[in-house]
Amino acid sequence: MSIHSIRSQAFLPLSLLLLLAVSACDATSSDPGGSGADTAQPPIDSNPVEEPLSNDEPIDDPDAVPTEELTGVALALSGEGVLVVDQQSGKTQTIPFETDLETAQTAISASLGEPTETAENDECGAGPMSFITWSNGFTINAMEDQFVGWTVRPETESANLTTVDGVGLGSMLTELEENYDVGVIESSLGTEFNASNSLFGLLDANEPDGIVTNLWSGVACNFR
Numbered sequence: 096m097s098i099h100s101i102r103s104q105a106f107l108p109l110s111l112l113l114l115l116a117v118s119a120c121d122a123t124s125s126d127p128g129g130s131g132a133d134t135a136q137p138p139i140d141s142n143p144v145e146e147p148l149s150n151d152e153p154i155d156d157p158d159a160v161p162t163e164e165l166t167g168v169a170l171a172l173s174g175e176g177v178l179v180v181d182q183q184s185g186k187t188q189t190i191p192f193e194t195d196l197e198t199a200q201t202a203i204s205a206s207l208g209e210p211t212e213t214a215e216n217d218e219c220g221a222g223p224m225s226f227i228t229w230s231n232g233f234t235i236n237a238m239e240d241q242f243v244g245w246t247v248r249p250e251t252e253s254a255n256l257t258t259v260d261g262v263g264l265g266s267m268l269t270e271l272e273e274n275y276d277v278g279v280i281e282s283s284l285g286t287e288f289n290a291s292n293s294l295f296g297l298l299d300a301n302e303p304d305g306i307v308t309n310l311w312s313g314v315a316c317n318f319r
Contacts, residue, residue, distance in 0.1 A: 168206040170233070172258045174293020174312050177235075177245060179206060192243055192313045199235065199242035200227060207231060219316035226316075229253075236314055244313025258294070268298055268305040283319045 171178040176191040179202050190202050200210065212228040221238065228234040232251025236244035247253040247264060257263030260274045268288070271277045275290035279301050286298040286305065296310040 170203065170206040170256060172245070172247070172256050172263065172294075172310075172312070174258075174291065176242065176313070177203065178259065179203070190242065192241075194242045196227075196237045196240045196242055203229070203233075203235065207233060216316055220318075221314050221316070224314070224316050236316065238314065244311065244315050246311040246315065249308060262290075262294065262307075264307055264310055266307045267303070268301075268307075269303045271307070284317060 167182050169180045169182055171180060171187075173189070176189060176194065177199075179188045179190060180186070181188075188202065190199050204210065207229040209229075210227045211230045212226075214226045214228075215223065216226070217223040223238070224243075225237045226234050227237065230252075232248040232253035233256060234246045234248070234253075235242055236246070247256050249264060254264040257266075258274075262270060262274060268277065268279070271288065271290050271294075275294065277291075278289045279298065280287050280289075281301070284297060286301050287295070288298055288307075289295055294310065294312050295315070297308050298305040299308050300306075
């Protein structure tokens with residue numbers, strides 16, 4: 096065997112080693128983050144981690160109202176005056192007829208806001224009378240600076256006011272009779288009722304299913 100043939104066989108494995116070394120270097124340089132496995136980026140199609148919602152996200156649930164917004168004062172009708180109910184504590188305050196006007200007006204305004212209209216009539220049957228009306232249409236009557244009566248008006252928000260028994264505009268005669276001793280007469284005003292000398296008003300018919308269309312209490316200014 097010649098020396099040239101021996102040298103060719105000796106260098107052949109070295110060339111293979113060099114080729115393997117170059118391939119290994121190329122594989123390592125293809126990782127931009129380094130050669131450690133813990134630095135590899137996640138696959139493109141992996142599920143991203145959802146960010147938690149911030150506290151500024153709007154609440155879609157209409158019932159999820161902060162407690163402080165549930166407080167307020169509600170008004171209920173009475174044949175003796177009006178009732179002011181604290182919706183937070185449940186405490187009820189009666190504002191009876193003949194309460195001084197300023198006190199009554201302040202108590203009612205806690206529920207309805209400030210009055211929007213005042214008027215006077217010197218020709219009422221009971222004598223000169225003044226009228227204070229709120230934006231919902233509820234009106235109180237006053238004589239000599241005293242609260243003496245109230246009226247709810249049809250086709251206004253005050254039509255939604257009721258007694259604690261649920262009697263108000265839209266109630267039927269049978270409902271009145273469940274809670275009061277009711278008398279019904281025909282007058283120049285229409286079909287008029289008197290419920291235990293505390294609630295007064297008009298019905299659309301003198302029938303068991305007759306509907307209350309007008310409602311007042313105390314001293315009123317009605318011209319018959």
